[in-house]
Structure formats: structure tokens, C-alpha cells
Amino acid sequence: MSLITRNVFRTLIQGSQHVSKGLHTTAVNPDKNVCFAPQSISTLQASKEGHIKCTLIPGDGVGPELVYSVQEVFKAANIPVDFESFFFSEVNPTLSAPLEDVVNSIANNKICIKGILATPDFSHTGELQTLNMKLRNALDLYANVVHVKSLPNVNCRHKDVDCIIIREQTEGEYSALEHESVPGVVECLKIITAAKSERIAKFAFDYAVKMGRKKVTAVHKANIMKLGDGLFLRSCEEIAKLYPRIQFEKMIVDNCTMQMVSNPNQFDVMLTPNLYGNIVDNLASGLVGGAGVVAGASYSAECAVFEQGARHIFSGAVGKNIANPTAMLLCSANLLTHVNLHSYSKMIKGAINKVLTDGKVRTKDLGGQSTTKAFTNAVIHCLI
Amino acid sequence: MALRLFSKVKVIPDLRNAAFASSAAAPAELSDFDMQHKTPVIRKQQLIPKAHYGGRHAVTMLPGGGIGPECMGYVRDIFKYIGAPVDFEVVDIDPTMDNDDDVQYAITTIKRNGVGLKGNIETKSEAAYVTSRNVALRNELDMYAYVLHCKSFIGVPTRHKDIDIHIIRQNTEGEYAMLEHESVRGVIESMKVVTASNSERVARFAFEFAKKNGRKKVTTVHKANIMKLSDGLFLETSRRMAEEYPEIEHNDMIIDNCCMQLVAKPHQFDVMLMTNLYGSIVSNVVCGLLGGAGLLSGRNYGDHYAVFEPGTRNTGTAIAGKNIANPIAMINASVDMLEHLGHHFHAGLLRRALNKTVNIDRVLTPDVGGSNSSSEVVDSIIGTACVATAYVATACVATACVATAYVATAYVATACVATAYVATACVATAYVATAYVATACVATAYVATACVATACVATAYVATACVATAYVATAYVATACVATACVATAYVATPEIGFTCGYRCFTSKTSI
Numbered sequence: 001m002s003l004i005t006r007n008v009f010r011t012l013i014q015g016s017q018h019v020s021k022g023l024h025t026t027a028v029n030p031d032k033n034v035c036f037a038p039q040s041i042s043t044l045q046a047s048k049e050g051h052i053k054c055t056l057i058p059g060d061g062v063g064p065e066l067v068y069s070v071q072e073v074f075k076a077a078n079i080p081v082d083f084e085s086f087f088f089s090e091v092n093p094t095l096s097a098p099l100e101d102v103v104n105s106i107a108n109n110k111i112c113i114k115g116i117l118a119t120p121d122f123s124h125t126g127e128l129q130t131l132n133m134k135l136r137n138a139l140d141l142y143a144n145v146v147h148v149k150s151l152p153n154v155n156c157r158h159k160d161v162d163c164i165i166i167r168e169q170t171e172g173e174y175s176a177l178e179h180e181s182v183p184g185v186v187e188c189l190k191i192i193t194a195a196k197s198e199r200i201a202k203f204a205f206d207y208a209v210k211m212g213r214k215k216v217t218a219v220h221k222a223n224i225m226k227l228g229d230g231l232f233l234r235s236c237e238e239i240a241k242l243y244p245r246i247q248f249e250k251m252i253v254d255n256c257t258m259q260m261v262s263n264p265n266q267f268d269v270m271l272t273p274n275l276y277g278n279i280v281d282n283l284a285s286g287l288v289g290g291a292g293v294v295a296g297a298s299y300s301a302e303c304a305v306f307e308q309g310a311r312h313i314f315s316g317a318v319g320k321n322i323a324n325p326t327a328m329l330l331c332s333a334n335l336l337t338h339v340n341l342h343s344y345s346k347m348i349k350g351a352i353n354k355v356l357t358d359g360k361v362r363t364k365d366l367g368g369q370s371t372t373k374a375f376t377n378a379v380i381h382c383l384i
Numbered sequence: 385m386a387l388r389l390f391s392k393v394k395v396i397p398d399l400r401n402a403a404f405a406s407s408a409a410a411p412a413e414l415s416d417f418d419m420q421h422k423t424p425v426i427r428k429q430q431l432i433p434k435a436h437y438g439g440r441h442a443v444t445m446l447p448g449g450g451i452g453p454e455c456m457g458y459v460r461d462i463f464k465y466i467g468a469p470v471d472f473e474v475v476d477i478d479p480t481m482d483n484d485d486d487v488q489y490a491i492t493t494i495k496r497n498g499v500g501l502k503g504n505i506e507t508k509s510e511a512a513y514v515t516s517r518n519v520a521l522r523n524e525l526d527m528y529a530y531v532l533h534c535k536s537f538i539g540v541p542t543r544h545k546d547i548d549i550h551i552i553r554q555n556t557e558g559e560y561a562m563l564e565h566e567s568v569r570g571v572i573e574s575m576k577v578v579t580a581s582n583s584e585r586v587a588r589f590a591f592e593f594a595k596k597n598g599r600k601k602v603t604t605v606h607k608a609n610i611m612k613l614s615d616g617l618f619l620e621t622s623r624r625m626a627e628e629y630p631e632i633e634h635n636d637m638i639i640d641n642c643c644m645q646l647v648a649k650p651h652q653f654d655v656m657l658m659t660n661l662y663g664s665i666v667s668n669v670v671c672g673l674l675g676g677a678g679l680l681s682g683r684n685y686g687d688h689y690a691v692f693e694p695g696t697r698n699t700g701t702a703i704a705g706k707n708i709a710n711p712i713a714m715i716n717a718s719v720d721m722l723e724h725l726g727h728h729f730h731a732g733l734l735r736r737a738l739n740k741t742v743n744i745d746r747v748l749t750p751d752v753g754g755s756n757s758s759s760e761v762v763d764s765i766i767g768t769a770c771v772a773t774a775y776v777a778t779a780c781v782a783t784a785c786v787a788t789a790y791v792a793t794a795y796v797a798t799a800c801v802a803t804a805y806v807a808t809a810c811v812a813t814a815y816v817a818t819a820y821v822a823t824a825c826v827a828t829a830y831v832a833t834a835c836v837a838t839a840c841v842a843t844a845y846v847a848t849a850c851v852a853t854a855y856v857a858t859a860y861v862a863t864a865c866v867a868t869a870c871v872a873t874a875y876v877a878t879p880e881i882g883f884t885c886g887y888r889c890f891t892s893k894t895s896i
Contacts (some may be wrong), residue, residue: 110439143437199433202496206435206442210471242432242496244489297438304438338438340467 052339055105055112056083060091061313062323062372063115069325069376070113070332073351076380079336079344084109090131091118099131103138106303113335114307115328118315128176139305141298142170142196143203144277146309148284151293151326152357154366161288163267166207167277168200169298174274192228192273197235203299204271205243215247215268216240219256219276232273257283285310292324292365295331297338304338306331321371324363326352329379351382415726416690417441417498435497441725444493444500445472449479450699452503454707455714458762459501462715465766468722468730473497477517479506487517491524500691501721503714504699515562518697522555527686528582529589530555532667532695539743540675540752549670550599550655552590553663554618555684557582560660578614578659583621589685590622590657591629602626604636605658605666618659643669664697671696675752678710681717683724690724692717707757710749712742715765737769 058064074081084105086097106112119130135141144167150160177189201218208216218236222229233250240248251259253276259266260280264287272280285294294309308327317323329352336345355361361378362368370378417434435442447453456474463470475493477486487505494500505517521527530553536546563575587604594602604622608615619636626634637645639662645652646669658666671680680695694713703709715738722731741747747764748754756764 195433202433202435203437206437206496209473210442239432242492244492299438301434301436302439338440340464340469 051080051082052111052341053082053084053109054335055102055109056085057088057102057112057114057117058085059115059313060089060118061116061315062317063313065318065321065323065372066325066328067113067115069372070328072376073329073348073379073383074332077344077347077383079341081336081341083113088131088135089117091120096131099134099138102135106139106305110303111335111339112303112305113328113331114305116308116311116313118313128178130176133174133176136169136298139303140170140300141303141305142168143200143299144169144281144296145207145299146281146284146294146296148288148294148309150288152353153359154289154293154356156288158264158287161264161284163264163270163284164207164211164213165270165272165277165281165284166200166204167272167281168196168274169277170274171196172274190225190228192231194231194235197232197273198239200273201236201239201271202242204269205239205246208246208269209243211269213246213269215249216243217256217267217270218248218250219253219270219272219280220250221253221276223252229273236271253279256280260284261287282310290324290365291327292363293326293330295327295334297331297334304335306335306338321373322364323372324365325372325376325379326356326363347383348379350384351379354382355379413726415724417725432496432498440469440471441499441727442471442473442497443721443725444490444497444502445474446490446500446502446505447474447476448503448699449506450504450701450704451709452505452699452714454704454709454758455503455694455711456501458711458758459714459718461762462734462766462769463718466730466733466769468727468734470722470725470727472501477505484515484517484520487520491521494521494525494689494691498689499721499725500689501718502691502693504694504697506699506701519560519562521691522684525684525686525689525691526556527684527689527691528554528556529586529685530663531593531683531685532670532680534667534670534674534680534695536674537679537742537752539746539748540679542673542675544650544673547650547670547674549650549653550593550597551663551667551670552586552593552655552657553667554582554586554659555663556660558614558660576611576614578617580617580621583618584625587622587625587657590655591625591632594632594655595629599632599655601633601635601654603642603653603656604634605639605642605656605662606636607639607662608636609638615659622657639665642666646670647673668696676710677713678749678751679712679716681713681720683717683720690721692721692724707759708750709758710751711758711762712738712749715762733769734765737765740768741765 056067058067071083086102086105087095088102089096117130117132119132129137146165146167147163148165149162150156150158171191171193173188173190175189175191177191178186180186204216208214218233220229220233222233236250237248240246253272256270256276257280260283264284270280281296282291285291288294291308291310291312291314296307296309298305298307308331314323329348333345333348333352336342336348355375355378361370361375363370363372363375417436445456447456460472463472473493475486475490477490490500502521505521507516507518530551532551532553534547534549534551536542536544536548557577557579559574559576561575561577563577564572566572590602593599602622604619606615606619608619622636623634626632639658642656642662643666646666650670650673656666667682671677674680677694677696677698677700682693682695684691684693694717696713700709715734719731719734719738722728722734741761741764745764745768746754747756747761749756749758749761754761
């Protein structure tokens, strides 16, 4: 019986092929369509499976709210990305997914979007590495990129800031090597290696080439840490020789922060070791509107993790529906670019720009009274 | 390096762990590109970290002259559609310039990216001190082995069918040593340099290549009867190397005989190993046998770098900009490049699309007997690639392009758009079909869900087509509830709508 059923159905489908052909195709070879008929149902499923899988870590603080906003926008824009969500948290270890699971998921999917993970100020267990650092080390996410760009209609002291800050984030001060040699004396080791310094320098220059930038500024403190930062600086110089068409300059970190707040437009691409990068990232984010509007990304050779540029969990706003989802939405747009979905990426960026330019819907950090939800809805309305 | 390039299995596990902080992040299998960055063996060079970020590779693109720029444009279009994770760094070389700045810059970019895709670079200057840029590139990057895979395309009519030859050519010395001088007026000496070390490298490369690709025979091509010392050394080295590979048959052939044999009986060759100038000649002969300059792609390998280019090194200046240049060679080169980088999914996708376009659909440019323009060929490849993507349906980046086409304003290639409607078409078809069945048979199909409805309707349809008693029997055979529901609904529906089959259902029921 079922056989007859299927055959009747199939005959009819083939009969109605002409209808669909007339509707949609102009230049398609007819025998292409014939092979669709027996598989019509499976093809439908196939295109669903054709979605890209992406690991999602909501994070702590307002992270889940922001991530929800991203999901809403993706749903509205019908973007073919499926999220594989993990609750991952250091401050809530009982509920957190195991590190291995998260690492495997990211290693498989190659892309991840991540909220900020809170890190407690004191270690209760004697563990020196934070969860963030463990994740970075496990995946070898060595390069952090923060693109600081002035947004339309966000009032700040400086106009047209547009610089890219690239930070090494697997060694340096973050090596988690600290010990108390005698009571009252704590030594904290800062590790700089030539291999990793060269790698990040190469990354920075390659990124500059890819983005069509003209200048790379290495930020250091080699006048004091002559060996450690000296090695970093030498490695950068070495790599810079391979890029004769990109200008290379050096700047000491203290001068750099001063220049940054007084004349940020002089910077193009900045190349920093770990801790300086963290400081400069946050400083630069402050210049263009704060943690809520700056997107960042971390890269390893194989994977890319997209997260906010300035890492603040904004715990004061949890549940209040006031956090600004702009940064997270920009992250998601960057993610789409990374996986070649350029048109969707442009769509989201265009919508954000339009909402900001119109200026009717503003979250609290940008001087408005709108909620996270209202902002998200406004973005959704502006999707073209 | 050649050794290491082909013996992926021999990678020591701790070596891997040293490079990747965790095994989770390490790829399951190393691509050739990874191998080259892991094993700096023969010539010590500054080790440059590889340009591989977040799963994407940076690749130097040298469009070169003639048809190069347009072909590169096609490659970039195709890469955009299939979503290949490659970022191109385009370096234009001005052919009219007498200095070598651009070439030096191009070499630097290949050094730091590790991989290049190039068209043919013109050297317009006749001045003696300006070296050929192609040669400079190969020498500077020490790319000592050139591989040309000559395989017949079924769709291209040629005198010989089913040719499958690999030509391996020493790429950096021999006649191309560029050492020429006038010793006395009117007497010019040109030196041909053959070294044992380079001959050994390329011979080992050839045998390893044969072993890896399951080839049976290596033929060394030479002219050792005349150039007893230079070609003699080359021949001697390859004979010595052959002893290390007893499973691979080795023979040698003199170049003039070889050319004759190639055009008469090309099937006797498998892997051919030769010095620089002979390689240049032989590869052009074989390209001619297979359909001309526009089809095959060549690969240059060194210890650290690999450069991919069209197989015959002609610029095609005469046909530039006329939209008739054959893009297949450059696309083939880009497939080789994807393979080398380890993007096997995208390489396979593109290779299948290429195969379908050339061999099945026969969308070809005039130079190989077709009547299509270059852009039509490219559109066909893009269309096929996108169809393939929809079918393969893995959670892969490439699939994105089909999905993107749903929104579909930006992407205008007709074939692509049409393909993107696959799903829509299917839905539409399903709906139309269901509606058709429903109207023709019973009105109940509107109410029931798709599968139940189809089953019920079909049952009813078959039943009514048979005699009334058969219908009852079928109804009893079928699951009680479904059958009852069907009959009941049919009963209700009939008086209102009065379609024939429903009516007959009704009457047969009452008659029993």
C-alpha cells in the first residue's frame, strides 16, 4: 500500500514540475530538475542541515541577555547559523559545562560567539589560571583583535577613531606563574618567547595587509624590561622587514596611553603583548563609547572566537534589561563575515548603523532610556 | 622535504603537541601546507610563522600579464561563491618597469604567506641585466620541482584519449642558470648547470611522488648521449635513486625520441622526470595533445613554499579582455592550491563542478572546441558548485552560499539563484501535489496532516478505482482508526462537495 502511495505521489510531483520550473527558473538545465524529484523531501532537509554550526557561550553578567538579543536578530534575519550552547562559568562552577566539552565543540565548529566570563579577584582553590586563560590555552587562541571604531551618533570626545588593537594573549604576564619565595615576597613571572612574539607580529602585519592598513605600532616597555619586552620588540622588527610596504613604529606603553587619549587618530594597527593590550583595549573602548559598543575576536590557527572588545560583565545591570547589545551584535556580524556570509553581515551592520544614526532608540550607556529589548527590536525592524 | 611532504604518517606526535598547545586544537591530518611549515630541512632559512588564522589562509595572488587578471577575477568570484576560506593578497607587477622592486615584493609576500597563485608574469624588458621574472621567482624561492598533471578531459575532443601523465621537471638550474657571456666577439657561451644535490632532490621528489600517488613507472628524459657529463649526472642520479624504490619501474629515454613517442604513443608514459629545458618543451607538447594552453595547471614546490599556476607559461596577451580566454587552467590551479592548503572539501566541490562543466555539460571556450565565453564557463561552474553544495549538505562553511542566496538580492548569477530555490521549489511542489491529490480525490486532504492525508487519500483513491468490495477489504486491512476516520470524513464530505470518487465511496458503503 505504501508503495502505491509513494508512486502516486511521485507521479504527481513530476507532473507538477513544470509549475515550479515556470515559477522559479530561467536558465537552469532541465535535467538538473529531474534529479530533484525523487529526493524532494530529503533536499528540503539537506538545506536545513546546510546551516553552519556555531558554539555559543552566554557567559556571566549580562552575557545571556546580550546573546539572546543576537539570537533574536539571527532568527528574524533567517540566518543559517545553528547555535550549540554551553553554560560556561568560573563563578558558578557547579553548573558550568566541562572545559573539554566546550573546547571540543569550538575545535569542531571552528567558530564561537562568547559572552564575558567573570573572574573572581582572589583564588580560593590555589588555582592561578582563570577559566578564560584555560580556554585560550587549550585552543591556542593567541591573537586578540579589537577593532575600535567611532559609531555614528555616539557622542564622544574624539571623532573618527579607527584603530585595530592586536594583543598576544597566551603568555606574558598571563602565564599564571606566581609564587611566594619567602613570606611577604611574591614573584610573578612574565614569560616572553621569540616564537610567540614572532607569531603575533606576523598576525598583526597580515591582518594589516588584509584590512588594507598602512601602519603598525608596536607597544612595549623595553626601556625598563630590557630583556623581556626587548625580545618582543626585536621579534616585531624582524617580522616588519617582511612587510616593506607597511610602516612600522614603536611606542612605549605609557606614552602610548597618553597619545591615545589626546590624539587617537594617529594610530592604525597596534601590536601589543598581553597586559598592555588589555589596558589599551579598554582605554580605546572608552574613547568610542564603552564596553557596550566595541566588538573583538580571538584567533587561533584553526578557530575564531568572537567576544566583546572590552571584557566587562556589567553585573550591576543583570536582569534590568538596560545593557547595550551593540557590541555583541557587531561580534555576530564579524562572525558572519568570517564564515563568508557577507550579505548577512552587511545587513546586520547596516541595521545597527541605521538605529544609531536615527538616534531614537538609545540604551542608557549612550544617554537614552531604551531597554536592551527595545534596541534589539529596533535593529530587527531595520533589517533589510 | 619532498620526503616529508609525502610521508604524513611519520609526524612525531610530540612534535605536533609542541606546535599546538592542546591536541584538541590540532587538526586530525596535516595538510601539505602544514608539513612545509613544520619541517625546514635542506636549506636553512628564517622560519616564518604561517599565515593561517581562524581557519583561513592568506595566499599571495600574482595576476601577471595578459589574461592573468581576468582569470584571477574568475577565481575570486568562484571562491566567493563556494565560500573557500582563503584571503588573497594581490600583488601587481608592472611589466614595463626595469627594476625588480615589484618582483622582490612579490617574493617577500610568498615567503610570508607560504603559498602563491600566479598567472604568467611578463618580462617586457630585453635588457640583459633584467632577469626573467618567472625564473627569478622560482630561483629566489628555491622551488626546485615543477609538477604538471596531464590528464585528458573527456569533454575535450583530442587525437589521443585517456592520457594520464605526471611531468616532473627540475625547475631551478640546467639551461635556466642564466649564465651567458661573450668570451670573444661573436662567440657566446651559455652554461648549463647540473648539480648532484639538485638532481637528487628532484629525483627523490619524483619517486616519492610516484609512490604516494600509486604510480608504477618513472621515465627519466635526458640527452646524455651528447651531454655526457651534465645530463649524465642527472641520469646517473635518478638511476641511483631508482634502486631505493624497487617497487617502481624506472627507465630512461632520450629527449628527441621522447617527443616522438609522446605524440605517437603517449600511453606508455606514467611519471616523467627531466631537467629544466626539456621539461618546458615536453610539458608544452603534452598540453598541446590534451587541448592547448587553457586547461592544465602546474605546481611549483620548494622546501617551504608552493606556487600554483596555469600549466603552460603563456600570457595570452592577444586574447586578453576579449572574454574568450579559457579560465579552466587557472581554476585548476586554484583547486590544486586548495588541496595543498588542506581544504579538501572545497577542492572536491570545485573539482566536481569543473568536471561537470567541461565533461558533461561541455560548456567550453572556443580554444577547446566550444562556443561559450569565459564568463559563461565560470557561471556554469559556479552554478554547479552551488548545486553540489546543496546536495552535500554538511555543516560546512561552503553551504553558506546557497543559504545566502535565499535572501538573494546580492547574488545575481541566474543558475545560482535558481538553485537556491531548490527548497522553495520542493515545498511548492509538495504543496501543489498535495492539493492536486486532494482535489482530485477527496476534500479531506485539506484537513488532515500531510502524510496521514496522503495515505488516506491514496487508500480511498485505490479503493474507489477497484470494485466496491475491494475497498471495504482494504479499509479493514488498514489500521482501524485511520480507516474509520477516512471513511467517516469521506462520508461527511461527500454530500457537500459531491466529487465522484467520494460519492462512489458513499454509495458503495450504503449498498453494503
